[in-house]
Amino acid sequence: MKALVWHGKRDVRVDTVQDPAIQEPTDAIIEVTSSGICGSDLHLYEVLTMFLNEGDILGHEPMGIVVAVGSEVGDLHVGDRVVVPFNISCGHCFMCDRQLFAQCETTQVTEQDKGAALFGYTELYGSVPGGQAELLRVPHADFGPIKVGNELPDDRYVYLSDVLPTAWQAVDFADIPDGGSVVVIGLGAIGQMASRIARHRGAGLVIGVDLVPERLAMARRHGIDTIDASAITGDEVLAEIRHRTAGRGPDSAIDAVGMEAHGSPILERMQKAAGVFPDRIASALTERFGVDRLAALVLAFDAVRRGGTVSVIGVYGGMKDPLPMMTMFDKGLSIRMGQAHVKRWIPDLLPLVEADDDPLGTMDLATHHVTLDEAPGAYRDFQAKNDGMVKAVITNSAFASTQ
Numbered sequence: 001m002k003a004l005v006w007h008g009k010r011d012v013r014v015d016t017v018q019d020p021a022i023q024e025p026t027d028a029i030i031e032v033t034s035s036g037i038c039g040s041d042l043h044l045y046e047v048l049t050m051f052l053n054e055g056d057i058l059g060h061e062p063m064g065i066v067v068a069v070g071s072e073v074g075d076l077h078v079g080d081r082v083v084v085p086f087n088i089s090c091g092h093c094f095m096c097d098r099q100l101f102a103q104c105e106t107t108q109v110t111e112q113d114k115g116a117a118l119f120g121y122t123e124l125y126g127s128v129p130g131g132q133a134e135l136l137r138v139p140h141a142d143f144g145p146i147k148v149g150n151e152l153p154d155d156r157y158v159y160l161s162d163v164l165p166t167a168w169q170a171v172d173f174a175d176i177p178d179g180g181s182v183v184v185i186g187l188g189a190i191g192q193m194a195s196r197i198a199r200h201r202g203a204g205l206v207i208g209v210d211l212v213p214e215r216l217a218m219a220r221r222h223g224i225d226t227i228d229a230s231a232i233t234g235d236e237v238l239a240e241i242r243h244r245t246a247g248r249g250p251d252s253a254i255d256a257v258g259m260e261a262h263g264s265p266i267l268e269r270m271q272k273a274a275g276v277f278p279d280r281i282a283s284a285l286t287e288r289f290g291v292d293r294l295a296a297l298v299l300a301f302d303a304v305r306r307g308g309t310v311s312v313i314g315v316y317g318g319m320k321d322p323l324p325m326m327t328m329f330d331k332g333l334s335i336r337m338g339q340a341h342v343k344r345w346i347p348d349l350l351p352l353v354e355a356d357d358d359p360l361g362t363m364d365l366a367t368h369h370v371t372l373d374e375a376p377g378a379y380r381d382f383q384a385k386n387d388g389m390v391k392a393v394i395t396n397s398a399f400a401s402t403q
Contacts, residue, residue, distance in 0.1 A: 003133035020137035025072035028141035036061030051122035060086035062131025082145035085342035091143030102339035167193035170313035173336035174252035181250035191256035249305035257296035258314025312337035
């Protein structure tokens, strides 16, 4: 099969690799029809390269058609159309019983002291081959895959793999009062959907902060108040957020940016410095002494009102991050964070993505659809924020009838 394969920093290629096969009775194989390129994939493209091995298959936002099943996959059958959650969970362990699917004890990568295994996301999370490929082996297919109908296009469903449950969890964790206010920092795909979900769930004021014109325009199309961070200084962004929230700040803040935030030049140099060492040394340095670019997170702490809640859904990987503990403690903030527990939120989301009026605007998120052969160029454009790219989806043209 063809697959998008990592070869080095900023070097991803489409290679011909061995087809996946059933290895366990609870496995399934899907023929991938669509697979998103996630903002966190760009961390692998640039910053977390020391945790990848040449030949790793990327991608964790797939959906497709089941083409083979093991003997113990329950009611999953060849021909079913499914979305595959990015985290791999068993559905029956201590953590899964508590709907903490991102911490599944069956698939936890214990040798790395990490949570549940993830598709296409480094040796820290199990080195599981990802979904930016023609075929994908799905472990624990007796629980993970989300069966969907055949009538609606992939773009209605594919975001159930990551974007929508991640955004829903971000809003749930933000604990926004009914009619209350929230600032969403970062208007990539997760920030876009978190903003829309916050409005859908009853927020009275949703402010989105970004510096990319196309992202700001998309948010405004969906009724989000925006602040263009490219036009004013960081202090002025903070002042504007407070001005729009009666001077005290919003009830909640969502950091949808993560480790590569703009506006942290010193931390950026420190973050990239590890990459000059051989991978063995770089990985040890990053795991013990790594730092993140924290401008978005610090803005969230500064902006939210006293007694408010900060929800962190952007990916972070630093172990020595300098946090403003005085501010956080003095303001009495509540902070919630973590990988999305995808299956936990599907009962809330599936009716919305299938609704006739598409209330979350799933059909207005992907700005680019590309073939697998075009995916390396899409990575380059996404990383450089070229061509108005907000979200790219790799589409298998053989399944054009589902689009």
